[in-house]
Amino acid sequence: MKEEFPQTAAPAPGNRPSRPQVGEAPARPLPLEPWEGPAILLVDLDAFFASVEQLDHPAWRGKPVIVGGDADKHGVVSTASYEARPYGVRSAMPSSTARRLCPDAVWTHGRFDRYREVSNAIMAILRSETPHVQQVSIDEAFLDITPTAVNREHPVRVAQRIQRRVEELGVTCxxxxxxxxxxxxIASDMDKPRGLTVVYPGSERDFLAPLPVRAMSGIGASAEEKLRSRGIRTLGQLADADLRMLERVFGKLGRVMHVRANGGDDAPVEQDDAVKSVSNEMTFATDLTRREDVEAAIATMAAKVGRRLRRKGLRGRTLALRVKFDDLSVRSVQRQLPQPSDDELAYTPLLYAMVDEVWRPGTPLRLIGVGMSGFAEEGAVQESLFDVAEAAPSADDVEPVVRDERKRRGLIEATDLVKDRFGEAAVRFGHELRNEGNTTGSSSKNPADYK
DNA sequence: TCTGGGGTCCTAGGACCC
DNA sequence: TCTGGGGTCCTAGGACCC
Known part of the structure; x- marks a missing residue:
């Protein structure tokens, strides 16, 4: 969850309903102005992971709750409940800082399967309001609820009903x-938690003008600094800036930010699309320096990636390795496989070779990541050697290389079955067995992981 | 205080082909 | 023998998001 930006905009008059406390009756009806043109909602679940923890642990309600990694293992805060925020605790803050700021907080690692479950229930509510839903993360979705000839319901009424229905599940948005x-x-960020901020058609530029450039999605620390050095601090100044200068400095993004600052974004709410990459990373509590430890970590992550690929029915052609050093600098290598694969036993040796290109034994490594991309087009998934072997009349009829492939495949599928029944820790290959207990713990809000 | 893990997209340069 | 321009693929790095 990103930091809320400082709220410099004056509240637009009449746009905010008075907000009831949790458990009170919903907001009194807003006086509604007519709505012409597209109507888009962004629904953002409030402090989502922490809220689910408070929902499931009644004793934690009303208390500061922090979901995040361990302070002594390079962990960071994933989500802080609203009770923790007055202490200064924020998402992405190092856990060690958060612990100092709010030592009495309830601290918990994530239970991501549970968050996924609650998220899925909420997304089902949203899809019952309109088929035009674009889930952007586990706790956020865009809805296109543009009034049609069939449904003339005012967008604000739809938004209020969604808030009520979400609250019935025990969390707020x-x-x-x-x-x-x-x-x-941007409007959804203006008033949290339980806010509803409405920007009526025609008032876009006035709404945006006083806001800091950082309020706009796509403008991060780097772009903010480049704009600041050119005297551009607000979206109003960005809207009035010279387009050619923006294109020169930012390329494509320059035109996009200029159009958007002028209220002219016409990007459609898109159906959720296919996964493009699958990766796993691991940060170590103590840096790795020995080759055998590095290979063990690579093997572990290669196995996690392989298993996720198989579960999703994906085979990738592009294999990537990423390392981070103790100064936080990053290097990466990628290679094309001869054919798409979802089998770590086939591609792990290649990763061992790739790591030599970016790391020498003895240099401390803080993080290792393994990823796969370049998935075959849907319907064009390549037949694997294993399938060929299956079709052969007997094992004796297939080439030795194919028999090897078949044995490997059988082994992989057997271990997947055991992991399905008894959990990930139940089966490990020998080369995966190092580095136990030397990692941070993790969180992901990517929608691809929640389907 | 000291910075996670899961992703997406863009850029720039080089190889290769026509 | 020396030269073009465009397209595509690949690679490494970086910005950005939640």
Missing amino acids: SIGAGTSKTIAK
Whole structure:
């Protein structure tokens, strides 16, 4: 979850309903102005992971709750409940800092299967309101609820009903409503938790003008600094800036940010699309220096990636390795496989060779990551050697290389079955067995992981 | 205080082909 | 023998998001 930006905009008059406390009756009806043109909502679940923990642990309600990694293992805060925020605790903050700021907080690692479950129930509510839902993460989704000839319901009424229905599940959400994804997204950040911020058609530029450039999605620390050095601090200044200068400095992004600052974003709410890459990373509590430890870590992550690929029915052609050193600098290598694979026993040796290109034994390694991309087009998934072997009349009829492939495949599938029944820790190959207990713990909000 | 893990997209340069 | 421009693929790195 990203930091809320400082709220420099004056509240737009009449746009905010008075917010009831949790458990009170919903907001009194807003006086509604007519709505012309597209209507987009951004629904953002409030402090989602922490809220689920409070839902499941009644004793934690009303208390500061922090979901995150261990302070003594390079961990960071994933989510802080609203009770923890007055202490200064924020998402992405090092856990050691958070512990100092709020030593009495309830501290917990994530239970991601549970968050996924609650998220899925909420996304089902959203899809019951409209088929035009774009889930952007585990706790956020865009909805296109543009009034049609069939359904003339006012967008604000839809948003209020969604808030009620979500609260029936025991968590809360904030919603931004506007004529574009850019506007809806920024509006949703204006008032949290349980806020509903409405930007009526025609008022986009006035709404955006006083906000800091960082409020716009796509402008991060680097772009903010480049803009600041050119005297551009607000979205109003960005809207008035010279387009050619922006294109020169930012390339494609320059035009995009200029259009959006002028309220002109027309990006559609898109159906959720296919996964493009699958990866696993691991940060170590103590840096690795020995080759055998590095290979063991690579093998572990290669196995996790392989298993996720098989579960999703994906085979990738592009294999990637990423390392981070103790100064936090990063290097990466990628290689094309001769054919798409989902089998770590086939590609792990290649990873061992690749690591030599970016690391020498003895140099401390803080993180190792393994990823796969370049998936075959849908319907064009290549027949594996194993399938060929299956089709052969007998094992004696297939080439030795194919028999090897078949043995490997059989072994992989057997271990997947055991892991399905008894959990990931139940089966490990010998080369995966090092580095136990030397990792941070993790979190992901990527939608691809929640389906 | 000292910075996670899961992703997406863009850029720039080089290889290769026509 | 020396030269073009465009397209595509690949690679490494970086910005950005939640």
